[in-house]
Amino acid sequence: MTDFTATRALFDLPEGLAYLDGNSLGPLARSVPDRVARAVREEWGRQLIRAWNDAGWMEMPDRLGDRIAPLIGAPAGTVTTGDTLSIKLHQALSAALTMTDRPVILSDTGNFPSDLYIADAVARQAGGELRTVAPEAVAAALSEEIGVLMLTEVDYRTGRLHDMVALTARAKSLGIATVWDLAHSAGALPVDVAGAGADFAVGCSYKYLNGGPGAPAFVYAAPDVAGRIDPSMPGWLGHAAPFAFEPGYRPARDVARFRVGTPPVLQMAALDAALDVWDVADIVDVRARSLDLSERLIAGVEAACPDLALASPRDGSARGSQVSFSHPEAYPIMQALIARGVIGDFRAPDILRFGLTPLYLGEAEIDTCIATLAEVMDRRLWDDPAYRQRQAVT
Amino acid sequence: MTDFTATRALFDLPEGLAYLDGNSLGPLARSVPDRVARAVREEWGRQLIRAWNDAGWMEMPDRLGDRIAPLIGAPAGTVTTGDTLSIKLHQALSAALTMTDRPVILSDTGNFPSDLYIADAVARQAGGELRTVAPEAVAAALSEEIGVLMLTEVDYRTGRLHDMVALTARAKSLGIATVWDLAHSAGALPVDVAGAGADFAVGCSYKYLNGGPGAPAFVYAAPDVAGRIDPSMPGWLGHAAPFAFEPGYRPARDVARFRVGTPPVLQMAALDAALDVWDVADIVDVRARSLDLSERLIAGVEAACPDLALASPRDGSARGSQVSFSHPEAYPIMQALIARGVIGDFRAPDILRFGLTPLYLGEAEIDTCIATLAEVMDRRLWDDPAYRQRQAVT
Numbered sequence: 001m002t003d004f005t006a007t008r009a010l011f012d013l014p015e016g017l018a019y020l021d022g023n024s025l026g027p028l029a030r031s032v033p034d035r036v037a038r039a040v041r042e043e044w045g046r047q048l049i050r051a052w053n054d055a056g057w058m059e060m061p062d063r064l065g066d067r068i069a070p071l072i073g074a075p076a077g078t079v080t081t082g083d084t085l086s087i088k089l090h091q092a093l094s095a096a097l098t099m100t101d102r103p104v105i106l107s108d109t110g111n112f113p114s115d116l117y118i119a120d121a122v123a124r125q126a127g128g129e130l131r132t133v134a135p136e137a138v139a140a141a142l143s144e145e146i147g148v149l150m151l152t153e154v155d156y157r158t159g160r161l162h163d164m165v166a167l168t169a170r171a172k173s174l175g176i177a178t179v180w181d182l183a184h185s186a187g188a189l190p191v192d193v194a195g196a197g198a199d200f201a202v203g204c205s206y207k208y209l210n211g212g213p214g215a216p217a218f219v220y221a222a223p224d225v226a227g228r229i230d231p232s233m234p235g236w237l238g239h240a241a242p243f244a245f246e247p248g249y250r251p252a253r254d255v256a257r258f259r260v261g262t263p264p265v266l267q268m269a270a271l272d273a274a275l276d277v278w279d280v281a282d283i284v285d286v287r288a289r290s291l292d293l294s295e296r297l298i299a300g301v302e303a304a305c306p307d308l309a310l311a312s313p314r315d316g317s318a319r320g321s322q323v324s325f326s327h328p329e330a331y332p333i334m335q336a337l338i339a340r341g342v343i344g345d346f347r348a349p350d351i352l353r354f355g356l357t358p359l360y361l362g363e364a365e366i367d368t369c370i371a372t373l374a375e376v377m378d379r380r381l382w383d384d385p386a387y388r389q390r391q392a393v394t
Numbered sequence: 395m396t397d398f399t400a401t402r403a404l405f406d407l408p409e410g411l412a413y414l415d416g417n418s419l420g421p422l423a424r425s426v427p428d429r430v431a432r433a434v435r436e437e438w439g440r441q442l443i444r445a446w447n448d449a450g451w452m453e454m455p456d457r458l459g460d461r462i463a464p465l466i467g468a469p470a471g472t473v474t475t476g477d478t479l480s481i482k483l484h485q486a487l488s489a490a491l492t493m494t495d496r497p498v499i500l501s502d503t504g505n506f507p508s509d510l511y512i513a514d515a516v517a518r519q520a521g522g523e524l525r526t527v528a529p530e531a532v533a534a535a536l537s538e539e540i541g542v543l544m545l546t547e548v549d550y551r552t553g554r555l556h557d558m559v560a561l562t563a564r565a566k567s568l569g570i571a572t573v574w575d576l577a578h579s580a581g582a583l584p585v586d587v588a589g590a591g592a593d594f595a596v597g598c599s600y601k602y603l604n605g606g607p608g609a610p611a612f613v614y615a616a617p618d619v620a621g622r623i624d625p626s627m628p629g630w631l632g633h634a635a636p637f638a639f640e641p642g643y644r645p646a647r648d649v650a651r652f653r654v655g656t657p658p659v660l661q662m663a664a665l666d667a668a669l670d671v672w673d674v675a676d677i678v679d680v681r682a683r684s685l686d687l688s689e690r691l692i693a694g695v696e697a698a699c700p701d702l703a704l705a706s707p708r709d710g711s712a713r714g715s716q717v718s719f720s721h722p723e724a725y726p727i728m729q730a731l732i733a734r735g736v737i738g739d740f741r742a743p744d745i746l747r748f749g750l751t752p753l754y755l756g757e758a759e760i761d762t763c764i765a766t767l768a769e770v771m772d773r774r775l776w777d778d779p780a781y782r783q784r785q786a787v788t
Contacts, residue, residue, distance in 0.1 A: 014440050021443045028439040036434055036660065037427065044606055045422040046408050049415045049737060052787035057607060059786075084655025086629035087481060109641065114630030114655070117643040121628050125519060132641075206656065212438055213451060214658035234515050235480035236508030243787060245742050247503065247526075249511040261478025261508070262600065264608035266430065266660045343443060348639050393446035393637060 002285035004358055010277050011210075011360040018342045018365040018372075023184060023322050023355030026210030026274070035273035039266055051265075060268045061237070061259050065218055067275045068209065071283055072182055072201060073192030074220045080255050081216045081271070082263055085183060085204040086114055087233075088219040091258050092200035093122040093150060094232035096177040099199070099225065102147030103128025106176075108135040110155045115181055119150050135160055142170050148177045153191070154184035154320030157347045159312040161189075161320050168196040177225075183207060186218070187278075188321035188357075189287045199225050208321065208357065211271035219258045226254035235260035277359055289358035291316040293366055294323050297354060300370035301325060305377045311351055325352045332387035333376060339387070342372045396679035398752055404671050405604075405754040412736045412759040412766075417578060417716050417749030420604030420668070429667035433660055445659075454662040455631070455653050459612055461669045462603065465677055466576055466595060467586030468614045474649050475610045475665070476657055479577060479598040480508055481627075482613040485652050486594035487516040487544060488626035490571040493593070493619065496541030497522025500570075502529040504549045509575055513544050529554055536564050542571045547585070548578035548714030551741045553706040555583075555714050562590040571619075577601060580612070581672075582715035582751075583681045593619050602715065602751065605665035613652045620648035629654030671753055683752035685710040687760055688717050691748060694764035695719060699771045705745055719746045727770060729781035736766045 012028045013019055019027060043055040052058050065079035072079070082088075097103055103126040105119045111132070120130040133141045135155065142149065149171045153162050164180060171178050180201040185191050187208030193201045201220040205211035221229065231251055236242050237259040240250040251257035294316060301308055308325040327333055327350060334346040344354040354369065376382055406422045407413055413421060437449040446452050459473035466473070476482075491497055497520040499513045505526070514524040527535045529549065536543065543565045547556050562572050574595040579585050581602030587595045595614040599605035615623065625645055630636050631653040634644040645651035688710060695702055695717075702719040721727055721744060728740040738748040748763065770776055 012439055014442070017442075019442060025438075025443045025446075027442060028434065033431065033434050033439075037431060040422065040427050040430055040606070040664070044419075045406055045427075048408070048411075048413060048421060049419045049739065049787075050732070051607070052419075053785045057787075083477060083481065084629070086627065086631075086655035087477065090627055112630075113633075113639045113641060113643075114628075116641060117628040117630065117633070120643070121626060125626070204656070212434070212660060213445070214656050214660065214662070216658075217655070232515060232519070233480065233484055234508075234511040235478070236506075236511065237480075239507075239511070243742070245507045247507060247510060249507075249514070261480035261611075262598070262608050264610075264658050264661050266606060266608065266664060267658050268608070270434070270660060338444070345443065348637070391447045392452050393443075 002280065002282045004289060004362065007277055007281050007359045008362070013360060016341055018368040020354040020361065020365065020369055021343045021345050022357035023207050024345055025206055025213060026208060027360060029210055029274045029277060031273040031276050032212065032270050036266060036269050039269035057263065057265050060265065061263045062256060064268055064271055068186065068205070068218050071191070071278065072186055072220060073194050075194060075223065078223055078226070078255050079218055079220045080258055081205070081218045081268070082259055083217055085202055085217040086118055088202040088217040088258070089115060089181065090118050090122060091231065091233055092179045092202050092219055093119055093148065095229040096148040096179050096200055097122065097126045098230060099177045100147035100175070102145060104146050105130045105148045105150055106138070106141055106146045107132050107150045108138050109133065110135045110157065110160065111152050112156050112181070112183065115150065115152060135162070139167060139170060142174055142176060144174055146174070146176050148179060150179040152181035152183060156184060157351050157353070158324055159320045159322040161318050165196045168198050172197055184320050184322070188290065190283050193220050198222065205271050209271070210274040212267065212274065215267050215271045216264060219255065221255040221258065223254060229257060231257045233260050237261055237263070281359060286358050290321045290356045293356045293358060293361065294319065296363065296366050297323050297356065297369065300366065301373060304370055304374035307377060308352070321357065322353055322355045326350045327352065329382055332382040332384070335387035336376045336382040336384070337372060340372050342369050396675045398683060398756065401671055401675050401753045402756070407754060410735055412762040414748040414755065414759065414763055415737045415739050416751035417601050418739055419600055419607060420602060421754060423604055423668045423671060425667040425670050426606065426664050430660060430663050433663035451657065451659050454659065455657045456650060458662055458665055462580065462599070462612050465585070465672065466580055466614060467588050469588060469617065472617055472620070472649050473612055473614045474652055475599070475612045475662070476653055477611055479596055479611040480512055482596040482611040482652070483509060483512050483575065484516060485625065485627055486573045486596050486613055487513055487542065489623040490542040490573050490594055491516065491520045492624060493571045494541035494569070496539060498540050499524045499542045499544050500532070500535055500540045501526050501544045502532050503527065504529045504551065504554065505546050506550050506575070506577065509544065509546060529556070533561060533564060536568055536570060538568055540568070540570050542573060544573040546575035546577060548582070550578060551745050551747070552718055553714045553716040555712050559590045562592050566591055578714050578716065582684065584677050587614050592616065599665050603665070604668040606661065606668065609661050609665045610658060613649065615649040615652065617648060623651060625651045627654050631655055631657070675753060680752050684715045684750045687750045687752060687755065688713065690757065690760050691717050691750065691763065694760070695767060698764055698768035701771055702746070715751065716747055716749045720744045721746065723776055726776040726778070726781035730770045730776040730778070731766060734766050736763050
């Protein structure tokens with residue numbers, strides 16, 4: 001059983017803050033600063049170029065992949081890390097399209113817009129198209145016209161959870177390749193990419209994996225497909241022998257061919273330290289406690305703030321690790337909350353979003369969030385011009 | 395006039411090491427550790443998600459681009475940073491191919507293999523091909539069959555320098571778009587992308603710009619072409635309004651549309667600090683002193699090591715900021731040198747490579763390199779089985 005008092009002690013959170021935005025940027029684990037400082041001062045500063053061998057820099061992309069793998073149900077050697085989620089998605093979609101003669105990607109309208117931009121570009125480059133349907137209509141829209149199904153398991157606005165196992169099975173039965181975006185899943189709830197039979201999965205590590213701002217993305221490729229892929233971005237780091245500097249590209253084994261360029265060592269050092277919490281935390285326990293905290297938040301807000309409408313599924317099993325409410329004035333409401341030390345975020349056009357992250361959050365923060373939100377609503381504290389000034393990042 | 399004693403004092407180099415590998419990984423500037431620690435502890439740790447606005451994280455990609463711009467002759471607002479060189483090259487080549495109806499990329503056989511892998515993939519995806527000729531044959535191979543010219547200005551093995559101005563002008567006269575890789579140019583010698591009329595340029599920042607292991611790449615897009623590009627990797631960060639989360643992609647202004655995903659804030663913090671040296675260093679002075687040091691190295695090695703053959707152009711104006719020698723036993727020779735505190739690197743199959751980086755190197759290190767190399771050669775110190783054991787990174 002995971003000891004959540006112990007996991008919380010591993011994080012360095014500012015006093016007096018209820019941080020319910022770990023689904024956007026996870027907080028700083030206490031082990032990170034020294035690990036990063038070591039990478040900077042000792043490895044880079046003292047070992048210099050020799051650190052690629054002596055400090056294990058070259059192995060970092062795959063080693064971090066192997067650390068993330070158990071959280072998403074992936075066998076060792078099937079996950080690597082690097083770049084950003086958009087890049088890894090581009091690679092996975094390009095690879096998936098080579099597995100089919102139907103250059104049509106299906107996704108849903110609730111998907112993260114960037115995923116849709118990338119899918120549209122990749123599909124058009126392949127002479128095909130992206131089609132989107134409402135999240136509820138995905139299963140019915142699967143047909144032999146579709147080549148690739150690309151879905152984000154957890155909707156970034158509502159927290160709605162797709163049935164990954166059922167949808168992947170249905171896609172497979174129709175010869176459709178699958179690409180799952182686990183941005184809001186990895187570290188939030190148990191995922192079983194191998195059990196579901198997904199072909200590819202991608203995700204970022206700065207949300208529930210707490211890897212820090214701009215932390216590298218990850219990509220999973222199923223063993224039975226990875227070795228057959230002709231990579232769309234054949235960078236030197238994905239070559240079978242990067243330092244042979246051969247004139248022609250020979251892909252590295254399996255998922256390692258999704259490596260592209262020089263790995264971001266400092267970001268990877270931060271992620272490496274942040275992943276230590278999973279040595280003492282069990283994702284099944286994290287999920288159970290996240291649902292408990294979510295129920296508490298929903299019940300409390302619904303009781304105290306009648307003007308806020310639950311925008312997430314009420315059934316916990318159909319929801320990721322976030323709870324969203326809608327209100328026409330969501331933007332100034334969230335600004336008023338943030339000004340009072342309760343950090344969630346706003347998502348256009350009208351969503352108040354709260355991430356439930358039991359590794360470092362408990363009942364106290366949930367209750368603070370409810371009480372502060374109730375005060376902001378009751379006293380219309382959000383109705384202040386200062387809270388309407390839009391920030392670059394919302 | 396640049397004070398090289400002062401610039402040297404800005405770097406933290408291990409005692410007793412002659413580091414002639416700054417062309418592979420630049421050393422640690424003294425300002426970097428605190429800047430990175432601040433990004434980790436204060437910005438990430440204390441400001442958390444609010445740092446995207448309050449610590450200026452969102453502006454980093456373009457702000458760092460503007461800091462690199464003067465070093466490559468680019469106007470403000472025409473350079474952005476992020477991802478890796480391979481990714482930025484993929485984007486630039488894809489963009490360049492949309493400017494022509496001839497899907498043929500011309501490059502040279504001495505180009506960095508990763509550039510050739512990427513170009514081959516991009517050209518094939520566009521239904522065309524990559525053609526390569528010897529570096530000396532590039533000018534003659536330009537014709538109306540070619541759509542895009544992609545060259546690395548400085549050859550990573552020999553240091554041979556292409557005539558960027560002449561080749562770009564010749565390409566332009568034939569309607570050929572140009573993509574220049576400045577990996578071994580930026581921070582090493584004056585470059586004038588705008589003056590030369592290049593359409594695109596890319597480069598990395600961990601070599602002569604000292605940004606650290608895995609530092610972000612940069613991309614330049616000429617103002618007259620940038621705004622017309624339909625990006626091949628339309629990630630959310632390159633959207634005109636990233637946080638509007640619109641279902642359709644609208645590109646950001648000009649080169650900003652080459653941004654893709656969440657910026658690697660910790661790497662960018664390191665690069666930001668490393669670039670401070672250019673506040674007191676002039677690239678024209680750096681180039682002049684690099685050539686002086688190079689002449690000293692060539693003369694010394696040729697006098698002391700008759701078995702080593704100069705593999706770089708003898709004429710300094712035809713050479714970048716490195717000097718290479720060839721020898722059939724180059725691998726163990728370099729290992730023996732490294733074991734004695736002189737760090738250069740080996741490039742397959744037979745190249746000993748030395749980077750001349752006046753910001754932190756002077757006559758003393760050059761003389762140490764010559765004397766140590768002479769001892770290794772005279773006494774055949776390289777002929778030891780330990781030095782033949784191949785490392786992952788060479």
